[in-house]
Amino acid sequence: xxQFLRLLLVVLVLAAPRPGRAQGKFMTKAGRVSFFSTSxxxxxxxxxxxxxxxxxxxxxxxxxxxPVKEFAFKRTLMQEHFNENYMESDxxxxxxxxxxxxxxxxxxLGVPGSHQVQVEGELTLHGVTRHIATAGMLExxxxxxxxxxxxxxxPADYAIEIPLLVRENIAKTxxxxxxxxxxxxxxxxxxxxxxxxxxxxxxx
Amino acid sequence: xxxxxxxxxxxGWLVAFMGLASAAHAQDDLxxxxxxxxxxxxxxxxxxTFKGTHIINSQSVENPGKGTMVFLIQHRFGTxxxxxxxxxxxxxxxxxxxxxxxxxxxxxxxxxxxxxxKTLDGFLKYRALRQTTGPGSVPVSVTLFASxxxxxxxxxxxxxxxxxxxxxxxxxALIARKFSPDLSIQLMPTLIHRNYVATPAEQNDVYALGxxxxxxxxxxxxxxxxxxxxxxxxxxxxxRNALGLGVDLETxxxxxxxxxxxxxxxxEKFFVPQTTGNFFKGDLYFGFxxxxxxxxxxx
Numbered sequence: 001x002x003q004f005l006r007l008l009l010v011v012l013v014l015a016a017p018r019p020g021r022a023q024g025k026f027m028t029k030a031g032r033v034s035f036f037s038t039s040x041x042x043x044x045x046x047x048x049x050x051x052x053x054x055x056x057x058x059x060x061x062x063x064x065x066x067p068v069k070e071f072a073f074k075r076t077l078m079q080e081h082f083n084e085n086y087m088e089s090d091x092x093x094x095x096x097x098x099x100x101x102x103x104x105x106x107x108x109l110g111v112p113g114s115h116q117v118q119v120e121g122e123l124t125l126h127g128v129t130r131h132i133a134t135a136g137m138l139e140x141x142x143x144x145x146x147x148x149x150x151x152x153x154x155p156a157d158y159a160i161e162i163p164l165l166v167r168e169n170i171a172k173t174x175x176x177x178x179x180x181x182x183x184x185x186x187x188x189x190x191x192x193x194x195x196x197x198x199x200x201x202x203x204x
Numbered sequence: 205x206x207x208x209x210x211x212x213x214x215x216g217w218l219v220a221f222m223g224l225a226s227a228a229h230a231q232d233d234l235x236x237x238x239x240x241x242x243x244x245x246x247x248x249x250x251x252x253t254f255k256g257t258h259i260i261n262s263q264s265v266e267n268p269g270k271g272t273m274v275f276l277i278q279h280r281f282g283t284x285x286x287x288x289x290x291x292x293x294x295x296x297x298x299x300x301x302x303x304x305x306x307x308x309x310x311x312x313x314x315x316x317x318x319x320x321x322k323t324l325d326g327f328l329k330y331r332a333l334r335q336t337t338g339p340g341s342v343p344v345s346v347t348l349f350a351s352x353x354x355x356x357x358x359x360x361x362x363x364x365x366x367x368x369x370x371x372x373x374x375x376x377a378l379i380a381r382k383f384s385p386d387l388s389i390q391l392m393p394t395l396i397h398r399n400y401v402a403t404p405a406e407q408n409d410v411y412a413l414g415x416x417x418x419x420x421x422x423x424x425x426x427x428x429x430x431x432x433x434x435x436x437x438x439x440x441x442x443x444r445n446a447l448g449l450g451v452d453l454e455t456x457x458x459x460x461x462x463x464x465x466x467x468x469x470x471x472e473k474f475f476v477p478q479t480t481g482n483f484f485k486g487d488l489y490f491g492f493x494x495x496x497x498x499x500x501x502x503x
Contacts, residue, residue, distance in 0.1 A: 052238045053238070054238055056234065061234055062234065063234035063235040063238055064238075065235065065238045065239070069248065072503070074502035074503050075272070075499045075503075076269025076270070076272050076306075076309075076499075076503075077272065077497045077499075080251055080252050083251060083252075084251070084252050084385075084423070085423050085424060085454075088423075091385075096235060098234065098235055161423075163424065163455060166455065
């Protein structure tokens, strides 16, 4: 009977509506993703400001979709090679990530400041899907969710061939930086609502 | 253990399983949700119709991007059928060196110097239309090309040679379509105007229609061909249509192009109206072009 009560309690807790907006979904279509390759011969950098992402604070799940052609390079030829030869972006127009994060539940995120989370999931690049795990930061601020992550991938893991002649120009692992400002989904725009987060910020 | 306990445990597993299943489902949903809210497909420019700014003899619709300079070294040896004495053409060579620079993403300027007739040339190349995909797409890229060439050769003929008489102009509309990531085709209506011709039989204005194609073999190699059809006239009855077959090899910042053609010259004023070689009788000039890109002004 004790067990039954415990189960009932768990079910009730799970089913109970949780307070605040901390459990809602947050989304952006203009996330920033940049990558860096550093080698003795050459530094390569590209930026993308059209990454789409959605994070569900309730379930701890997140998904990203990055249009590969939107990466902008300093050198025009590099950008052409990136799309034509390395990423084959006509064939694989998007890079995606689906996974979950842990370490910051609704209660933790209610506290102002940024909180470290562990992120784990499937990254699909150049048609190859691999499991990756990394650390990230989440922060609820003015009703928006700020997301930050820094991790690296090896082009070789994603079947991206690098010809012998430029092998010294391209790093074996490429660092990727993700920086998003997500708005709450289905909630009034930041500032006009009366959520506890907005108010506590305004009182500062 | 009672039935009651078993059923409880079963219920527990069931709850856990349902939780997992919904989690997995939710992930797909999240991505699906992203797709649903994704922007409607927008117009996208079709890039890299050709690898380089030159195909074989012809210019391609491509320009160096803004702030990029291309240095081209073009080389043509003698004809392959000139025999062992000439080392099958390798004893002779003509050279053209040129710089091309992208002032904007659409407008490029170039200068070149050919050893043939000690010719200097300068050109402007403007990408008037770019092939796009998506709603309201444009099916072809159009690049307008205008060049002038100045022969600096010392003439021995007694005729008074003014500066103007040394100049030739070339005008082209380069119309290209990338049919697939591998196949690109270009058409080139061409007008060559020569200020001075030696005999009345030669034409001051020569009209031609060029065609070129690029078929990729792998990601970094491609077969190329280009051809110029001379419209009937005195030039067409004296000279031959220029034909070239080649291979593009791409490595990092270089593009190597190897080819054979029946034309010795590498600028429009030579290969359109002055081609003499018979391609199918072995009057083939082996040649190559190396293009190196430099970023002068990074974005």
